[in-house]
Amino acid sequence: MNKISIIAASMASQAGLxxxxxxxxxxxxxxxxxxxxxxxxxxxxxxxxxxxxRIGICLAASAGSLSTDINFWNGRNGTGxxxxxxxxxxxxxxxxxxxxxxxxxxxxxxxxxxxxxIVLPEGADLIRRGDADGCICVFxxxxxxxxxKLISLPPMATACAIFLKRGDGLREWREFDRDMKPxxxxxxxxxSAV
Amino acid sequence: xxxxxxxxxxxxxxxxxxxxxxxxxxxxxxxxxxxGLGLDSIDALELVVLLERDYGIVIKDxxxxxxxxxxxxxxxxxxxxxxPQ
Numbered sequence: 310m311n312k313i314s315i316i317a318a319s320m321a322s323q324a325g326l327x328x329x330x331x332x333x334x335x336x337x338x339x340x341x342x343x344x345x346x347x348x349x350x351x352x353x354x355x356x357x358x359x360x361x362x363r364i365g366i367c368l369a370a371s372a373g374s375l376s377t378d379i380n381f382w383n384g385r386n387g388t389g390x391x392x393x394x395x396x397x398x399x400x401x402x403x404x405x406x407x408x409x410x411x412x413x414x415x416x417x418x419x420x421x422x423x424x425x426x427i428v429l430p431e432g433a434d435l436i437r438r439g440d441a442d443g444c445i446c447v448f449x450x451x452x453x454x455x456x457x458k459l460i461s462l463p464p465m466a467t468a469c470a471i472f473l474k475r476g477d478g479l480r481e482w483r484e485f486d487r488d489m490k491p492x493x494x495x496x497x498x499x500x501s502a503v
Numbered sequence: 504x505x506x507x508x509x510x511x512x513x514x515x516x517x518x519x520x521x522x523x524x525x526x527x528x529x530x531x532x533x534x535x536x537x538x539g540l541g542l543d544s545i546d547a548l549e550l551v552v553l554l555e556r557d558y559g560i561v562i563k564d565x566x567x568x569x570x571x572x573x574x575x576x577x578x579x580x581x582x583x584x585x586x587p588q
Contacts, residue, residue, distance in 0.1 A: 333541070336520030389555040393548030394519075 314478025365441035
């Protein structure tokens with residue numbers, strides 16, 4: 310079966326983080342990982358319904374881990390040096406790792422620095438190639454004020470997620486479905502085909 | 504100088520950004536790592552930073568610090584013994 314469908318879509322913003330209850334360790338995650346994890350949790354998909362090694366993760370971060378890199382660098386003059394915890398998040402792929410840890414997923418994962426248009430096609434490719442039966446596609450925009458000044462972008466803190474799966478779902482995914490944010494806005498969690 | 508285990512627990516919660524837990528829920532003798540509070544290696548490094556920042560204790564040899572990190576009680580005793588007067 311070559312048909313790939315959108316199963317669920319969700320969005321997360323900084324406003325939603327305060328009320329998020331995603332475990333005792335959620336607080337130590339950097340902003341990007343928190344947003345990504347909240348967006349995926351908001352999909353309300355039971356990922357345990359499939360073998361954990363058959364679900365992939367495909368994540369793109371608009372500014373990579375630059376906001377966290379700057380936070381880490383700014384901490385170098387404090388007593389004891391910069392935060393070791395923050396160091397773990399100075400890689401854009403950390404958010405994909407946190408999603409995998411939280412949902413105990415062991416499938417393939419991809420990470421890109423760039424816009425949202427690459428995420429869904431790459432996620433669909435993972436499924437088409439037979440590397441996974443489903444793929445969690447996430448796009449993060451975590452840009453702090455300091456980071457924004459550096460790269461001439463306004464501060465942002467949002468993430469959106471779409472779960473693609475082989476077979477039928479909410480709607481069939483097509484090659485031209487590349488803009489994740491409008492797609493996520495269109496498909497509310499209430500309509501998710503879980 | 505003795506330090507309050509309650510104060511130390513509060514600092515651990517704040518420093519490690521633990522959520523949904525209060526000092527009263529942490530047993531003085533419970534293991535900090537693995538079982539008990541369930542901390543990991545990154546938390547261990549963060550605790551080393553906490554000791555230096557808040558108590559002026561620098562751990563240069565991890566073997567020296569290892570017994571101190573067994574529980575809140577052993578950590579409080581370690582701080583009391585090593586804290587600069």
